[in-house]
Structure formats: structure tokens, C-alpha cells
Amino acid sequence: MALLEVQNITKRFGGLVAVRELSLTINQGQIVALIGPNGAGKTTAFNIIAGYYKADGGKVIFNGREITNLRPDQICGLGLARTFQVVRPFGGISVLDNVMVGAYAHTSDAKIAKAKAEEVLESLGLQRMANQMAKGLPIAIRKRLEIARAVATDPQMILLDEAMAGLRPTEAEEVIGMVRKLSENGIAILLVEHVMKVVMSLAERIIVLHHGETIAEGEPAEVVKNKQCIEAYLGEANNVGS
């Protein structure tokens, strides 16, 4: 059975259809990438799945349970976590405290939450930063903190919104390693990503969005050969020079 099943979700902003009848399924531990040019509706799709936007149509089913239009915190509680494209650390508190907020999702005990947070920081190589304020951290660390917080909520699946954007290649490489490790631990990942190298090396399946619609879907090798896809996305990206 699929872990996440998105059925024909649609989202309109006034006259603009940001996402049109999008469907996708993700199995346990799978890594799926959602790609497409700017404005294709990737982040909108994320926001619907994670409960930040109300869908104008369609259903989201997670673990056999319909989660369409539940609140974000309820969805997180059911084991579907997310990160934000523009990272949103709690700047005024320490890295450890940031991760503890996530760890409190399934406990009220401060000791358990702290142990859990420390464990997550350790597994993601952030333990040395534990007592630093989140505010002053470099972007690469903040991106990793964003993932660490989501992992601390004990999810079965994480929505990663451009977790590697703005990173240097070596830093991106570290995050790729993190994501792989999560997937090996049985956490499914749906990622939105612009860096094709990342997508190609991580994703088992790619879904290409354009103007809110799926135009191609399949294994990475197939998708990059798809003509429509090259025109819509890769062609443009190549012209821009990334």
C-alpha cells in the first residue's frame, strides 16, 4: 500500500490554477522528486499536502487515512513532516531547543525530548552546534537544522522543499548524504529541488510539473529523455545556465 496518495488535488489563486488535478503516490522509504520550472506549483502542492493551504478539490491520503485539510500540526502528528524553502529556524533559542520543539511532538517529558533531540543532532552531525543560538548560524547549518527539526518529530515521511538550494557543492553533498540516510532508515522523502544533479543522484522517481499539471513521470533516466520535459524545464534551465 502506498504511504502517501495524492488524488487529483487542485488549487486556485483567483483566476490562476496553481495546481491542476495533481496525483502522485509514494511508498515507504522511497525518495521521489517533484521538479518543474519556477511557478510550476511545486511548493503549492507541498503546502496543500502539509495542510497550509486548503485544496479546492481532490484528496490527500496518508497511511490509509484522509488528511485533506487537516491542520499542519495534526498532519505532523500523524507522521508527515515538512521543511520550508526559506528556512525558518527559531532564531532566539539554541539549536538543541529548536530540535526539542520537534521532539516534543510525541512526548511531554523534557528528559525524553532532550535525549531524542540530542540523538537526532548527533545522527545528522550537528551535535557541536547544540548550544549555539540558531540566529547566527551559516545557511548550510540552518538548512540542516531545518531537516533535523523535522526528523525529531519521528516522521514516516518528510517533504523537503529545496533543502539544498543556495548551498555550495560540498555542502549539498553532505545534505544528500543526510537524505539518503533518512531513506535507509525507512523515511519516505518527497523533495522539491532545482539542482538536477541532486535530483538525479537521489530520486527513484521524478514527477515533472508544468503550469500546475504533471507532464512527465518516471525513473530519472526516462524523464530526462522526455521531450516535453526537456522543453518545459531542462531546456529552460540549460538556457539560464544552471
Next chain:
Amino acid sequence: MNTQISTKSSRSPVSRLLHTLFGNWDRTQLSISFILVGLMAISPLFVRSPYYMGIIILACLYSFIGISWNIVSGFSGQLLIAHIIFLALGGYTTIVLLNTFRVMPWVGILLGGVVAALAGWVIALITLRYGLKMDYFALFTIALLVALRTLFLKWDFVGGAVGMYIRLAEPSVAKMIFATKPPYLYIALTLLVAGILIQYQIYRSKMGKYFIAIREDEAAAAALGVNTSRYKTIAVLIGAALAGVGGGFYVMYVTFIDPTGLFNLGINVEMVMAGPIIGGLGSLLGPILGALVNKPIAELVRGTLAEGRSGISLIVYGVFLITSIIVLPRGLAGLFHNLYLRLYRPSQDIE
């Protein structure tokens, strides 16, 4: 002191005690709070003048009220500007129960807290229902204050514009009427100790972490499983309940309440906001440090300048507040924290 704190492994009971009291910043703030409480508790031994005693009592009460506001606006970040509403409601509840229904003030004060909490709950419901946040939330509470003042001015049952007095009778513990100041001080100190402990427990618990997460970034908090509506409501409820209790005691102490005195934004600044802001909003120590500085200065300014042109004292007080915000954006507690880190961090490195 520095070296004593750092030697965790040393067996000396003194250093172990120091470590327990000052081992981390949170505990240090708690310890300093209790040292300040202790100093206030022994102050009647040195302070004979009822005037100065009165300032200490109000500084103590302002600390408690500051804590109640700090939990809402400092921890959960909701700009509850017109927090004094809850003080007024607690005060009115206490005095109406006493004068009209002969309910002992000890009970009345607690019921004042309950009434204020109910009001807080209604405010939270309305603001959440209509998605009022930050400045809109602040404006809503100010509008409510003005509306309530008008209502109470016209409401004869609670004395209208004249307000209500406590009929001074023979001193009586049951009626919370005392001939001297110290008993009031010890009641205020009891409230303050409760406030310090409640604030500390919240800060160290899941609830406190969730409050702060909401303050820092509400959407991100929700993504991590924080039911933001519920926790914002809880923060307002707790802050309102404590403020209601504080208002009840305030009225018993000054023996008088009227709508313009407490449904009043100017008084709100002095009683509620100045302390935590001077002391450091969001810190554990801020409300107390701030109140202990704010109350005497407000009193001094009023005492020395009130005879001249009216309003001069308010201008001077305003300049003082503005200066303290500019010079110490994180308040006195922020200053103390830096000092603490300077004393403490090098010793950690040695380990």
C-alpha cells in the same frame, strides 16, 4: 566564584551548592529571583517609613504582574498590549464580591483570577476566530480596554465613574485589612514566589518551548506539531489568571478602584509593561529586575517633579523608558546574561 562554579567534580559542599544554584543560566535567574525575594522579605527590618515600604510592596506586586505579562507577550509573543484589562477585572471582581456579597477577599482574589481567565479565553477565541495577530491583536486588546472603560463608567452596579471603595473597618485578617504595611508585603511576596515558580516551570516544560516556538515563527511551529491555537489560548489564559489575582490584591491594598484608574493605557505602561521591558522581555529574571528599577524611578520622578508643571514627570519617565530600550534592547537580564557567560564560559572550556 568563577573557579568554584567550574569545578563540578570537586567535593566541597560549598561548590556543589554553588553549582546547584548557578550551574546554568535558567537556574541562576531563579536563584537571583529568590535572593531578591529574600531581600524584600527582610526589608521591614531596615525600612521604617510607610512611604518606602509602600514602594517595595508595589515593586513586588509589579514583579508579579510583570511575570503574568511576560508569559503571554514575552514567551508566546502575543502582543497583549492592554493586559491591564485583566487586573481591572480581577480587582472589580474582588471588590464587588466583598462589598456586595460579603465574600472574603482571600477567596475573592482567586475568583478575580478566574473571571480574568474567562475574559482571556474569550479574547483568545475571538482573535483566533478572526485571525488577528501581532499589531491587529494588540489593537484589538486596546479597543477592548476602551470599550470596557466606557461600560464600567456607565455601570452603576460597580459604582460607575466614582468607582468602589473598601469600607475601612477594624484591621482584620479575614477581610485583609491591616494597620501596618508588612502584612501586605508578605502577601505580595507570596504571590511573587508563586509567580516565579509558575513561570520557571512553564519555561522549562514542553508548554514553554511551544510558546517560544510560536513567538519565533508560528508557521514553523505548526509544521513541528504545535497546535498553535491551543497554545496561544493557554498562554493568554495563564497570563490573564495571574494578572486577575494581582489586580485583586492591588485593590485590597489601595482600597479603591475606578474605571479611569485601571482601564488606562498610561497606567498599563507603568504597572505592566515597563518592568519586563526594562528587565528583559522573555527572560525569567526580567520582570523582577525591571519592576525593582521601574517602580522606584517612576515614584522618584513623580515625587520630585510633580510639583512643577503638570506632565513634566511623565516626559522624564518617558525619556527614561526610551533610553533604557535603546541602551539595553535585551533588558537588564540580557546584561546580566552576558556577564554570566563571561564568568562561566572560560571555566567550561577548561573542562
